[in-house]
Amino acid sequence: MGRGHPGDQIRLAMFALIDGNNFYVSCERVFNPRLMGRPVVVLSNNDGCAVARSEEAKALGIKMGVPWFQVQSLARKHGVIALSSNYTLYADMSNRMMSLLGQFAPQEIYSIDECFLYFDGFQMDLTVYGQTIRQRIKHWLGLPVCIGIGPTKTLAKLANHIAKKQPYWKGVCNLGTLPETALNNLLAGIEVGEVWGIGRRLREKLHHLNIRTALALKCADTDLIGRMFSITAKRTVTELRGMPALRLDEVAPARQQILCSRSFGMPVTLYSELQEAVTSYITRAAEKLRCQSLLAHAVHVYIHTNPHRKRDAQYRQGITVTLTEPSCDTIKLTRAGLWGLARIYRTGYRYNKAGIMLMELVPADALRQTALFAHGTTMADKARTLMTTLDLVNRRMGKDTLALAGAGTVKNWHMKRNHKSPCYTTEWKELAEAHC
DNA sequence: TCTGGGGTCCTAGGACCC
DNA sequence: TCTGGGGTCCTAGGACCC
Numbered sequence: 229m230g231r232g233h234p235g236d237q238i239r240l241a242m243f244a245l246i247d248g249n250n251f252y253v254s255c256e257r258v259f260n261p262r263l264m265g266r267p268v269v270v271l272s273n274n275d276g277c278a279v280a281r282s283e284e285a286k287a288l289g290i291k292m293g294v295p296w297f298q299v300q301s302l303a304r305k306h307g308v309i310a311l312s313s314n315y316t317l318y319a320d321m322s323n324r325m326m327s328l329l330g331q332f333a334p335q336e337i338y339s340i341d342e343c344f345l346y347f348d349g350f351q352m353d354l355t356v357y358g359q360t361i362r363q364r365i366k367h368w369l370g371l372p373v374c375i376g377i378g379p380t381k382t383l384a385k386l387a388n389h390i391a392k393k394q395p396y397w398k399g400v401c402n403l404g405t406l407p408e409t410a411l412n413n414l415l416a417g418i419e420v421g422e423v424w425g426i427g428r429r430l431r432e433k434l435h436h437l438n439i440r441t442a443l444a445l446k447c448a449d450t451d452l453i454g455r456m457f458s459i460t461a462k463r464t465v466t467e468l469r470g471m472p473a474l475r476l477d478e479v480a481p482a483r484q485q486i487l488c489s490r491s492f493g494m495p496v497t498l499y500s501e502l503q504e505a506v507t508s509y510i511t512r513a514a515e516k517l518r519c520q521s522l523l524a525h526a527v528h529v530y531i532h533t534n535p536h537r538k539r540d541a542q543y544r545q546g547i548t549v550t551l552t553e554p555s556c557d558t559i560k561l562t563r564a565g566l567w568g569l570a571r572i573y574r575t576g577y578r579y580n581k582a583g584i585m586l587m588e589l590v591p592a593d594a595l596r597q598t599a600l601f602a603h604g605t606t607m608a609d610k611a612r613t614l615m616t617t618l619d620l621v622n623r624r625m626g627k628d629t630l631a632l633a634g635a636g637t638v639k640n641w642h643m644k645r646n647h648k649s650p651c652y653t654t655e656w657k658e659l660a661e662a663h664c
Numbered sequence: 665t666c667t668g669g670g671g672t673c674c675t676a677g678g679a680c681c682c
Numbered sequence: 683t684c685t686g687g688g689g690t691c692c693t694a695g696g697a698c699c700c
Contacts, residue, residue, distance in 0.1 A: 272668035279668070279700095295667040313668085339671095339700045427698045458674060460698085487670055536667055583669090644666090672699080679692085 251341035382467035489583025504636030523554035525588035
């Protein structure tokens with residue numbers, strides 16, 4: 229590809245942000261064409277909130293994150309199809325999309341449905357290139373995406389927003405070739421809250437300063453913004469002006485924590501059920517930990533009642549338990565977690581959620597200090613072999629083929645998933661079939 | 665009756681030290 | 683009336699993202 233040379237006078241590098249349209253809904257539609265043209269929503273765990281909506285569902289006024297029960301009657305009236313989230317399917321589709329996109333330019337995967345590409349010294353019309361990328365994803369995977377291009381990540385994000393909202397751009401908005409006045413006119417029409425990094429709180433405060441559009445923020449005094457808010461906000465202003473303050477991170481930085489938490493399908497009062505939940509969550513998190521070749525030095529456990537039920541007595545508590553030495557052994561981590569749970573558990577409450585965090589993560593291969601009274605290598609070796617075997621069996625024979633007995637088998641507390649679609653691409657038993 | 669889950673970064677403030 | 687100052691480290695909580 230036509231890369232620039234170090235001696236080049238001007239290197240106009242551009243960022244692109246590729247974002248799946250209504251990603252979860254689109255994934256479902258790939259395997260179930262009957263969902264096309266109809267209002268569809270994908271629900272969060274426990275069928276709690278709407279986390280993805282088709283254009284038709286958005287048109288009905290169903291907002292992002294709205295509790296499902298609040299819009300259920302409206303949905304029924306208009307024949308909205310609700311699906312429980314099927315993360316296994318979405319993750320698999322995401323992997324396919326990301327590996328395709330990675331063939332076009334250096335890539336940073338930003339989320340399950342978004343990535344940045346970096347065009348440095350590309351001697352071509354990037355708008356045309358963008359259309360090529362877009363069509364490739366559509367043809368090969370059946371997923372619709374929009375593409376935003378700009379000289380900084382923040383502008384690429386904004387361009388993507390514009391590409392999604394304004395049909396004029398045909399899915400690819402390239403701010404890189406726009407004259408300054410045209411760019412400013414465009415920015416003047418965008419609410420400041422749409423800018424990447426400006427959330428609800430910041431938006432409110434900016435409004436008080438009479439900064440209401442992306443253009444107004446671009447023209448704001450950077451030092452003032454830095455002093456009043458944070459260095460992050462200051463960076464956003466710099467980026468809006470076309471000066472990169474954020475680079476492309478091709479290698480994902482090592483995780484700093486691994487979290488697993490779930491709301492329960494029903495209120496939980498029994499200590500034994502909380503123990504089961506905590507054991508299950510630690511099992512899941514420890515799998516992820518080993519998958520990334522990391523060890524955890526601490527386990528944080530928390531439980532709480534349902535804050536939305538004002539009439540109920542409320543309780544929330546968490547505790548961090550430090551291990552004598554970093555570990556990825558499910559059994560050791562579980563023992564620490566349950567020890568913590570015993571410290572924070574109180575009877576007489578209706579708990580609706582428990583969660584665990586593996587913290588202080590270190591690479592498994594890094595030289596580490598061995599605890600003074602740690603077991604000899606034979607014990608550690610045995611544990612390692614056991615865990616490797618556990619992962620292998622579960623990968624081959626299916627999730628939870630082998631699990632700690634403490635995780636329970638009945639799992640009354642398990643979350644609700646009443647509308648789940650099959651795992652079309654990752655389970656032999658659920659392979660896609662013709663639906664029409 | 666029913667309100668998600670998994671992350672990161674930044675800041676303020678306290679503890680502690682010299 | 684007087685009651686330093688500055689640096690570092692840690693933690694909790696806020697804000698943001700998808």
